[in-house]
Amino acid sequence: xxxxxxxxxxxxxxxxxxxxxxxxxxxxxxxxxxxxxxxxxxxxxxxxxxxxxxxxxxxxxxxxxxxxxxxxxxxxxxxxxxxxxxxxxxxxxxxxxxxxxxxxxxxxxxxxxxxxxxxxxxxxxxxxxxxxxxxxxxxxxxxxxxxxxxxxxxxxxxxxxxxxxxxxxxxxxxxxxxxxxxxxxxxxxxxxxxxxxxxxxxxxxxxxxxxxxxxxxxxxxxxxxxxxxxxxxxxxxxxxxxxxxxxxxxxxxxxxx
Amino acid sequence: xxxxxxxxxxxxxxxxxxxxxxxxxxxxxxxxxxxxxxxxxxxxxxxxxxxxxxxxxxxxxxxxxxxxxxxxxxxxxxxxxxxxxxxxxxxxxxxxxxxxxxxxxxxxxxxxxxxxxxxxxxxxxxxxxxxxxxxxxxxxxxxxxxxxxxxxxxxxxxxxxxxxxxxxxxxxxxxxxxxxxx
Numbered sequence: 229x230x231x232x233x234x235x236x237x238x239x240x241x242x243x244x245x246x247x248x249x250x251x252x253x254x255x256x257x258x259x260x261x262x263x264x265x266x267x268x269x270x271x272x273x274x275x276x277x278x279x280x281x282x283x284x285x286x287x288x289x290x291x292x293x294x295x296x297x298x299x300x301x302x303x304x305x306x307x308x309x310x311x312x313x314x315x316x317x318x319x320x321x322x323x324x325x326x327x328x329x330x331x332x333x334x335x336x337x338x339x340x341x342x343x344x345x346x347x348x349x350x351x352x353x354x355x356x357x358x359x360x361x362x363x364x365x366x367x368x369x370x371x372x373x374x375x376x377x378x379x380x381x382x383x384x385x386x387x388x389x390x391x392x393x394x395x396x397x398x399x400x401x402x403x404x405x406x407x408x409x410x411x412x413x414x415x416x417x418x419x420x421x422x423x424x425x426x427x428x429x430x431x432x433x434x435x436x437x438x439x440x441x442x443x444x445x446x447x448x449x450x451x452x453x454x455x456x457x458x459x460x461x462x463x464x465x466x467x468x469x470x471x472x473x474x475x476x477x478x479x480x481x482x483x484x485x
Numbered sequence: 486x487x488x489x490x491x492x493x494x495x496x497x498x499x500x501x502x503x504x505x506x507x508x509x510x511x512x513x514x515x516x517x518x519x520x521x522x523x524x525x526x527x528x529x530x531x532x533x534x535x536x537x538x539x540x541x542x543x544x545x546x547x548x549x550x551x552x553x554x555x556x557x558x559x560x561x562x563x564x565x566x567x568x569x570x571x572x573x574x575x576x577x578x579x580x581x582x583x584x585x586x587x588x589x590x591x592x593x594x595x596x597x598x599x600x601x602x603x604x605x606x607x608x609x610x611x612x613x614x615x616x617x618x619x620x621x622x623x624x625x626x627x628x629x630x631x632x633x634x635x636x637x638x639x640x641x642x643x644x645x646x647x648x649x650x651x652x653x654x655x656x657x658x659x660x661x662x663x664x665x666x667x
Contacts, residue, residue, distance in 0.1 A: 235644075235645070236641070238648065239644045239647045239648050239651075240644075243622065266652070270655055273654055273655055274623070276600065276601065276604050277608070277619070277623045279601060280608075280624075281601075282624065283521055283527070284514065284517075285514060285517040285531055286527070286531065288531070289517065289531040289534065289535060292531075293509055293513070293535040293538065296535070297502055297505065300502070
């Protein structure tokens with residue numbers, strides 16, 4: 229046994245009392261003067277500590293405690309007790325059921341509302357499509373531009389609207405209407421018919437503005453099949469310099485894509 | 486049959502203050518002595534002892550019923566005492582203050598009485614952490630495991646601290662008794 233172990237064992241022995249025997253500890257103490265001195269002196273002190281009289285609290289301490297406890301009971305704890313019923317498992321289960329039912333009802337109500345709103349939105353989109361087709365057939369270019377605006381704001385893809393826009397792009401007498409139609413067709417660029425019409429219309433358009441707008445659209449759509457049409461435009465004798473420049477750029481873009 | 490400490494604490498948790506009153510009856514004396522040994526001030530010790538029980542009430546929801554109650558109570562008491570020390574910046578008990586011996590009129594052996602008085606003074610001169618570990622182990626009869634919980638350390642550390650505190654007490658006692666061998 230080392231002296232350090234001896235210290236731990238000494239504290240154990242003091243606590244165990246005078247009757248407790250630890251032969252190993254006793255053998256160490258017999259062979260180590262320093263530990264023997266500790267055992268004797270500190271052991272005496274430990275016993276003496278046990279003889280120190282222990283003070284008793286005065287009665288007023290208990291009195292003060294119980295007064296305060298009574299005050300507390302009257303005030304705070306009573307209030308607490310008022311809400312104790314909330315902690316009851318039955319109440320909590322009922323509250324959970326109520327919240328669940330309210331959640332389901334609210335969900336159903338909002339789903340109904342959502343369906344109504346969805347139906348209204350569909351109706352508005354259909355109206356817009358009808359108005360768009362109708363306006364695109366008007367004499368006035370301004371009305372036809374309005375029609376294109378309606379077509380852009382119409383919801384789902386509608387065949388009549390797409391056909392009206394394609395007709396406007398190819399046949400409208402007013403270049404502004406044709407340009408607006410090209411812009412409006414951007415929404416439908418996933419339709420094969422729209423892509424094919426844009427490629428075909430390039431040779432038919434005589435306005436440099438339209439030629440440039442259609443080429444921009446084809447590059448944006450990454451329509452590589454439009455390269456021959458652009459190339460033939462490039463070889464036209466009376467091509468506008470700005471269109472030639474743009475056609476060069478468009479071909480390079482399509483080759484890089 | 487008496488309720489266990491944990492059962493009483495469950496009553497307190499439910500808002501039944503009779504549980505707290507029963508715990509007070511069980512623990513207010515040792516708790517008072519714990520504070521008295523630490524501070525040497527009777528009024529303060531009485532106040533802190535009763536305040537400890539109101540802290541128990543305040544923190545009742547943090548009590549873990551699977552663990553023994555007494556170390557948890559002493560942790561509360563210890564924190565209370567440390568708060569008090571920070572306020573007062575006191576560590577050692579004023580010398581010569583001997584509240585328990587003042588009461589002990591029955592002891593007519595003057596020599597022994599003087600020895601005990603000297604021992605109490607020696608104890609009061611120890612730094613608070615040494616005094617505290619002796620109070621818990623000698624006067625509160627707490628197990629080393631419980632003391633370790635109160636002090637927040639290992640059991641082995643508690644034993645070492647107890648031994649060192651005893652040595653410091655021996656030196657303090659020797660100084661007071663005029664360097665006579667104990």
